[in-house]
Amino acid sequence: MNKELLGVVLIYGLTILLAILLGRSIARWLRGEKSIWNLMAPLERLVYRICGINPEEEMTWKQHLKALLTINLVWFVYSFVLLISQGSLFLNPDGNPSQTPDLAFNTAISFLVNCNLQHYSGESGLTYLTQIFVIAFLQFVTAATGIAALFVLFRALRDKVTDKLGNFWVFFTQSITRILLPLSLVVAVLLLFNGTPSSWKGKDSIVTLQGDSVSVSRGPAAGMIAIKQLGTNGGGYFGVNSSHPLENPNYFTNAVETVSILLIPIALVFAFGYYLKRPKLSRVIFSVMTLGFLLILSTSIWSELNGNPELEKLGLQQPTGSMEGKEVRFGPAASVLWGIATTATSNGSVNSMHDSHTPLSGAMQILDMMINAFYGGVGVGFLNFFIFLIIAVFISGLMVGRTPEFLGRKIEAREMKIAALIALLHPFIILVGTALSSYILVYYPEANWAVQPAAWLNNPGAHGFSEMLYEYSSAAANNGSGFEGLGDNNIFWNVSTGFVLILGRYLPIIGPLAIAGLLAQKKYIPETAGTLRSDSYTFGIMTFAVIVIIAALAFFPALTLGPLAEYFSIR
Amino acid sequence: MKKYLLPSVKMTAVMLVLCCGIYFGIVTVIGKMSPGGGDGETIKVNGKVVGYEKLGQQFTKDRYFWGRPSAVNYNASGSGGSNKGPSNPDYLALVQERIDSFLVHNPAITKEQIPAELVTASGSGLDPHISPAAALIQVDRVARIRKLDKNKVEDLVNNHIETNPIGPDLVHVLKLNIALDALK
Numbered sequence: 001m002n003k004e005l006l007g008v009v010l011i012y013g014l015t016i017l018l019a020i021l022l023g024r025s026i027a028r029w030l031r032g033e034k035s036i037w038n039l040m041a042p043l044e045r046l047v048y049r050i051c052g053i054n055p056e057e058e059m060t061w062k063q064h065l066k067a068l069l070t071i072n073l074v075w076f077v078y079s080f081v082l083l084i085s086q087g088s089l090f091l092n093p094d095g096n097p098s099q100t101p102d103l104a105f106n107t108a109i110s111f112l113v114n115c116n117l118q119h120y121s122g123e124s125g126l127t128y129l130t131q132i133f134v135i136a137f138l139q140f141v142t143a144a145t146g147i148a149a150l151f152v153l154f155r156a157l158r159d160k161v162t163d164k165l166g167n168f169w170v171f172f173t174q175s176i177t178r179i180l181l182p183l184s185l186v187v188a189v190l191l192l193f194n195g196t197p198s199s200w201k202g203k204d205s206i207v208t209l210q211g212d213s214v215s216v217s218r219g220p221a222a223g224m225i226a227i228k229q230l231g232t233n234g235g236g237y238f239g240v241n242s243s244h245p246l247e248n249p250n251y252f253t254n255a256v257e258t259v260s261i262l263l264i265p266i267a268l269v270f271a272f273g274y275y276l277k278r279p280k281l282s283r284v285i286f287s288v289m290t291l292g293f294l295l296i297l298s299t300s301i302w303s304e305l306n307g308n309p310e311l312e313k314l315g316l317q318q319p320t321g322s323m324e325g326k327e328v329r330f331g332p333a334a335s336v337l338w339g340i341a342t343t344a345t346s347n348g349s350v351n352s353m354h355d356s357h358t359p360l361s362g363a364m365q366i367l368d369m370m371i372n373a374f375y376g377g378v379g380v381g382f383l384n385f386f387i388f389l390i391i392a393v394f395i396s397g398l399m400v401g402r403t404p405e406f407l408g409r410k411i412e413a414r415e416m417k418i419a420a421l422i423a424l425l426h427p428f429i430i431l432v433g434t435a436l437s438s439y440i441l442v443y444y445p446e447a448n449w450a451v452q453p454a455a456w457l458n459n460p461g462a463h464g465f466s467e468m469l470y471e472y473s474s475a476a477a478n479n480g481s482g483f484e485g486l487g488d489n490n491i492f493w494n495v496s497t498g499f500v501l502i503l504g505r506y507l508p509i510i511g512p513l514a515i516a517g518l519l520a521q522k523k524y525i526p527e528t529a530g531t532l533r534s535d536s537y538t539f540g541i542m543t544f545a546v547i548v549i550i551a552a553l554a555f556f557p558a559l560t561l562g563p564l565a566e567y568f569s570i571r
Numbered sequence: 572m573k574k575y576l577l578p579s580v581k582m583t584a585v586m587l588v589l590c591c592g593i594y595f596g597i598v599t600v601i602g603k604m605s606p607g608g609g610d611g612e613t614i615k616v617n618g619k620v621v622g623y624e625k626l627g628q629q630f631t632k633d634r635y636f637w638g639r640p641s642a643v644n645y646n647a648s649g650s651g652g653s654n655k656g657p658s659n660p661d662y663l664a665l666v667q668e669r670i671d672s673f674l675v676h677n678p679a680i681t682k683e684q685i686p687a688e689l690v691t692a693s694g695s696g697l698d699p700h701i702s703p704a705a706a707l708i709q710v711d712r713v714a715r716i717r718k719l720d721k722n723k724v725e726d727l728v729n730n731h732i733e734t735n736p737i738g739p740d741l742v743h744v745l746k747l748n749i750a751l752d753a754l755k
Binding site (some may be wrong): 004006007010018047049050052053066067070071073074075078081113116123124125132133136137140141169172173176177181182185187188189192195197198199200201203206208209210212214215216217218220222223227238239240243244245246251292307308309310311314315316317319320324325326327328329330331334350352353355356358359392458459460461462463464466483484485519524553566569570 | 574575576577578579580581582583585586587589590591592595597598599601602605606607609610611612613618620621622623624625626627629630631632635639644646647648649651652653654655656657658659661662663666670682683684685686687688690691692693694695696697698699700701702705716723735736737738739741745747748749752
């Protein structure tokens, strides 16, 4: 076997192993059993005491949502104010300016929703203060928000009738003290000793061996890169994210970061099963997600390893595959694994330039974000998958002529309406956004914005359309990566993607939590021989079919206009 | 909502201390113990800093081994890839230009011998490496200009190959060129 493919297999295998261990350990603490995490209890009690929180107080799903949305609002105001005033604040050794209001709006929203759409470049668009106290801060707390929301769902699906679903502040705090902080520290140390800086000294100037004078941007990067990966935020310290040699210095750090991207999303799938004492249900869900992930991954690897057909026509050999926008130290195979992992999990960090991937590989990345439930972002990925589960239960129920039930509770019209709305929202905001930008590009090319629509696209033809489709898919999935050729730092993109980001984050949290809250209050019906078992592989295939049908029907036409058209034109 | 506002503000403050203050403090302290003290490892020649270990730099002169094309000319104050799509005609013309220019400077080789990474831009614009094949095809040029024995230069390249059992083999261009300068 090609040794680069072997590398991919090893990294992926290691991830799954670690995720199973982590998932088991999370379930143990959620069930209140003794675990190593109890060491953190004194720190957590201190946090509750300072904040005036009673950790014993249980909340209904509505109270959970109120707490979640209130603290999110506080973070938005705080971040926005800091971003528009960063130029005149401290910790700004490179003298970078404040952000414009529309850019600050976009940046604050983007990181608030655990996305990392970055319409600026880290070296010049932020200061050390905002890198740490806005960006890295939000990378921690928004990841914890997603995990906390998922824990509410876990609670709701237990086999007892209740409207008390735990305490939001406790879930939130524990997500940070027990998962995100300890793991980040481990990853940060691994990065530090492989060459990632944690410097406060500002830019350095050097004269190169050949005699050119250049500057070198540095900064407190290591700590941020750890949490950006683990929290599936993805926002890089440097402009080119983890293809930057200081963010990702060698093959080993690349493996560590790839594992970090996938670790928590997969671990939460296993935690679900262990927590409910239905490990088989977790295995079925994991298998469905993995089947989708591997289909997408293998298509992408095949496409990239074959290289760019247009370069072949120039008479160029591409023994390692397509190299434009990739780093030699990772090679195409590991770059593709990263590209698919980061789009599947709504992470959004990159180690190669997705804009320069071959058409089919680009299509797979976009498709990943359109589906947004093969593992998915921390917490929220599983919530998205839950919506597909509900729809699959409903359709299967209709097919066999029974009242649809999931884990002993009836799925009725109200839950179904919510699920259908959430499932349709995602294609709606992506396709409407792309249509709107295409319309403006064609009819108002001279509009007087910071970047004129005529200059938005870095590539002509079908690929240019893909740049816009990617941007909205990325915003709706709260992913944050981009076909970065797009000229997106202007009022149109900053504001329109800002709204797509908000819709794409909060409704997919509110919807599943509402369904879960409603289900938790329903009578629990013990399973009988006649029950449709949700932990069977037959049901798994059904779920997979539902996902394929929803994604294919909604998105296939758009994919045809972009990456598929490009694929057939250069084949 | 009002009931949750005060705990929200307090929780925000506490997490700022925990996740930004304490966490980054610990990382910075541990960073001081890492190679380069957390400020990035540098490479020195005769006591003078000539580069950062992890960052590539531009080599355009015939007497040095060249790295990859860069969208930011290897100026590490920023970073960037070309973001050109695979079917972009301007991009394809640019690659053709790079191939032609490479062949002019390296008359001993043919187009089919050029590995793709030598005429395509990296993602970061700061890629410090090339593949062993990309270094070996430049041996003839470098040896000729420097009036060195070809075999000696080839040995030098072979000694600078960093092998990886599960990933690409690499040659660090800056380190190779420093060793080249020291070659008599």
